[in-house]
Amino acid sequence: MTMRARVVGACSAVLAIALGLWLYLQWPRWYGTEVLLPVELKTEGAAPGAVVASYPDARLQLDASNTLEATGKTQMPRITVRSVGVVWDSRHDPTAEAASLRSRTVYVQVKTIDKTTTMGEALSHVVSISTTLVPEAINLRVQVTATNPSAQINLGIAGGRLPLAADTALAQAAAILKVLPSGRHAIVGVIAGGKRINFF
Amino acid sequence: MSRESWLDSESERWQQDGLISAEARRAILARYPKQQTDPSRLLIPLAVLTAGFALVLFVAWHWQELPMAAKLGMTSTLAIALYGGAAWSAGRGRANATEVWLLAAVLSSFSLLVAIADVYLWNEPETVALWCAVAAALTAAATGATLISALASALLAWWVLLAGGGTIPWQFLLVFPLVVTAAEQSRHRAVATLTAIAFGAWVMIMATNTWNGSTPVMLFIVLAGAAIEQWSHQPTERRLVFARATPGSAMSVIGLIVTLAGAVHSTPQATTASAALFDAHSGQSPWPALVLAAGLIIVAFGVSRRAALRPRVLAVGAALWFNAALAGRVALFGDWVWVALFSAALLFVGASLVRESAQTNDRGTFALGLTAVIGLVIVHFSSGEALRGSIVLLASAAILFLVGRQSRRVAPPQEPAA
Numbered sequence: 001m002t003m004r005a006r007v008v009g010a011c012s013a014v015l016a017i018a019l020g021l022w023l024y025l026q027w028p029r030w031y032g033t034e035v036l037l038p039v040e041l042k043t044e045g046a047a048p049g050a051v052v053a054s055y056p057d058a059r060l061q062l063d064a065s066n067t068l069e070a071t072g073k074t075q076m077p078r079i080t081v082r083s084v085g086v087v088w089d090s091r092h093d094p095t096a097e098a099a100s101l102r103s104r105t106v107y108v109q110v111k112t113i114d115k116t117t118t119m120g121e122a123l124s125h126v127v128s129i130s131t132t133l134v135p136e137a138i139n140l141r142v143q144v145t146a147t148n149p150s151a152q153i154n155l156g157i158a159g160g161r162l163p164l165a166a167d168t169a170l171a172q173a174a175a176i177l178k179v180l181p182s183g184r185h186a187i188v189g190v191i192a193g194g195k196r197i198n199f200f
Numbered sequence: 201m202s203r204e205s206w207l208d209s210e211s212e213r214w215q216q217d218g219l220i221s222a223e224a225r226r227a228i229l230a231r232y233p234k235q236q237t238d239p240s241r242l243l244i245p246l247a248v249l250t251a252g253f254a255l256v257l258f259v260a261w262h263w264q265e266l267p268m269a270a271k272l273g274m275t276s277t278l279a280i281a282l283y284g285g286a287a288w289s290a291g292r293g294r295a296n297a298t299e300v301w302l303l304a305a306v307l308s309s310f311s312l313l314v315a316i317a318d319v320y321l322w323n324e325p326e327t328v329a330l331w332c333a334v335a336a337a338l339t340a341a342a343t344g345a346t347l348i349s350a351l352a353s354a355l356l357a358w359w360v361l362l363a364g365g366g367t368i369p370w371q372f373l374l375v376f377p378l379v380v381t382a383a384e385q386s387r388h389r390a391v392a393t394l395t396a397i398a399f400g401a402w403v404m405i406m407a408t409n410t411w412n413g414s415t416p417v418m419l420f421i422v423l424a425g426a427a428i429e430q431w432s433h434q435p436t437e438r439r440l441v442f443a444r445a446t447p448g449s450a451m452s453v454i455g456l457i458v459t460l461a462g463a464v465h466s467t468p469q470a471t472t473a474s475a476a477l478f479d480a481h482s483g484q485s486p487w488p489a490l491v492l493a494a495g496l497i498i499v500a501f502g503v504s505r506r507a508a509l510r511p512r513v514l515a516v517g518a519a520l521w522f523n524a525a526l527a528g529r530v531a532l533f534g535d536w537v538w539v540a541l542f543s544a545a546l547l548f549v550g551a552s553l554v555r556e557s558a559q560t561n562d563r564g565t566f567a568l569g570l571t572a573v574i575g576l577v578i579v580h581f582s583s584g585e586a587l588r589g590s591i592v593l594l595a596s597a598a599i600l601f602l603v604g605r606q607s608r609r610v611a612p613p614q615e616p617a618a
Contacts, residue, residue: 003290003298003343010302010342011283014309014335018276018316021331025320049264103367160323163264187321199321200268 028186029200032178035110035124035138035185039159039175041168041192046161051168053159053175053187057126058142060108064088064151068095078152084109084130094149101147106130107183108155109137121191123174133183141183158187162199169193204234268319275312282308299345306348309335326363330371333359337378344385352379353394357401364405372402426498 001009041051061078087106088097110124124138133139146154159175173192179185189198211225220228263271286301310332317328336352339345356372356379363369376399383395403424 004287006342007283007287007290007298007302010339011280011287011305013338013342014279014283014306015276017331017335017338018279018309018312021313021316022272025316025322158321158323160321162321 028178028180028184029188032180033138035177035179036121036174037124037177039173041170041173049163050161051164053162055157058155058157060153062088062151064090066090066094067151068149079126081126082128084128084134087129087131088151098147098149101144101153104144105141106144107133107139107141109134109139138179139183140179140185158185204232207232271315271319275315279305279308279312299347302339302343302345303347306336306339306351329359329362334375337375340382341378344382346386346388346391349382349386349391350394352382353391353398357398360401360405369405430498
C-alpha cells in the first residue's frame, strides 16, 4: 500500500471517529425526553460570558442505617432519597461502603413535582437511586463524584460551564435536560430570568 | 556539527592514518563545497508560524460568538485540508515534509474533537483525551510517522494518568496495540521509550486501582508479568521495538516483581471475581487458580533458565510450592500458613539465584535473586504483623547466612590473572 493511500486511510478513520462522537452527543438531543431540573447558576469561577451550573439534586443523602455523623463541609443541604435495590449496604463498614461507591455509575430516578419554573413548566426532582435501570421511570445515568461515611453522595449530572450572557438573571433557574431510555442525558438549555435559552 | 565541518576534520584524520592521499582528500572536499548559510532562510518559516499564531489567536478570541456549524465546519475543514496536504506530499515522495503535514493534521484533528466536545458542553476531558490518543494512534499505525508515534505514545500515557485516578483504564488495551504497531514501523528509540513509559504507567495505575479490590485485575497482572519475563529470553532482534532498548535481565526483574506483586495481592475476593469471569453460573471455577499457577510456573521456568541446574530445580520447586500455598490459602488454610510457605518459596528462589550468581559472575541472576529477597523483606516489613514479621525475617536472615556460607565453600577458585 502506498504512503498516500495510508494517509487517506488515516484521515478517513479520524473523520469516522469525529462523526461517531458527534452522533453520540447529538443522539440525546434528537431522541431524549425533556426533563427540567432546578439548577444553581453562578458566575464565580467561570470565564466571561459563561456560568457554572450545579444541581441541588446532585447532593443526596441515602437512606442508610450504618452511617457516621456528618461534619464540616458535609453539612450542606441534601435531598434524602430512597434506594431501589441495594446501593448502600447497611451490613458493611460505612467507610468501606463509601469508598466502594466512589466513581461508580448509578442511576437516579426523576419525577415531576408540584413546583414549576418561572415560565410555568413542571419541574422534576430526584426521588430515588439504584444501581440498575428502573423500568418505566425516567433514569439519569450518573457517576458518583464524592462520597462520605455519612451515606452522603454527590453526583455528576451534565452541566459544568454553560455559555450564558452576562445580563441573564440567574435566580430560580432550571436546566433543560434531554434523557435517553438508557439514562444517558445532555443539557440542551436553561430557563432563567423568565426566558428559555437553548444552547443548540 | 555541519556535514562540511565533519568531512573536513574526518578526512584530515583519514589522511593522517594513511587511508587516503592529500590529493584524494582535496578531491573529496571539492566534491562537497561549503555552502553559504543564509540566515534569512529562517524568515519564511517564521512568517508562516507567526501567521498561524495570529489565526489561532483571532479564532480563539471570537470562539464563543461563533455558531456551532462554523466551529465544526472550520475545524473539520482544517483537518481534512492538512491530511490532504500530507497525502499530496506523500505522493511526491517527500518523507520529511509528509511527517510535518501529518503532525499538523493530527493536531488539527485534536482541535476538531475538542470543538465537538465544546459545542455539546461535554464535560469529560478524559474521554476527549482518549479519543485524541486514538486519532493519533490510528494515524501513527497507518503511516509509521515517528513524530505521530511519539505523540500518540505520550498522549496515551498522559491519558492513563489522567483517567486512572478513579476508574480502571481498560480502554488502554484497545489503543496500545495501535501504538505498538506504530512504534514497530517507526523503529525510533525515543518512540520505543515513550511506548514503554505508556505501558508502565498503565501497569502502575492498574495495580494502584485494584490493590485491595475485588476485581480480577491482579490475575491479568500476573499473566502480564509472566509474558514480560518470557519476553526477556527472546533474542534482542525478536523483541518488539519498545522492549528492545531494555536489557533482558531488567525485563526479567520487572516480570518477577509484577508477577509476585500480582500474586501477593490476589485476594480471595479477586479470585472469586476471576472465577465469575470464567464460569458465570457457579462462580467456583478452578480456572483462575490454574491460570495463576501457570503464570507463576512460567516465570519460575524463566528465572531458572538464567541459572544452572541446581538452582533451576530449586526455583521450579519453589514456584510449585508457592502455587500450592496460594491455592491452599484461598481454599483451605489461614493467612499464617500461606505467608510462611510463600516466604520460604521466595527465599529459596532468591537465595539460590544469588548463590548461582557468585559462581557465574552473572549480574542479571544476582539482580533477580536480590529482588526476590528484597521483595520478601518488604512483604513482611509492611505486613503490619510485627511479631510474625520479625520472626520470619530473622529466620530468613539465618537461611540467607547459611546459604551464603555454603556458597563461599563451593565457590570455584578464581582464574589466575594472565
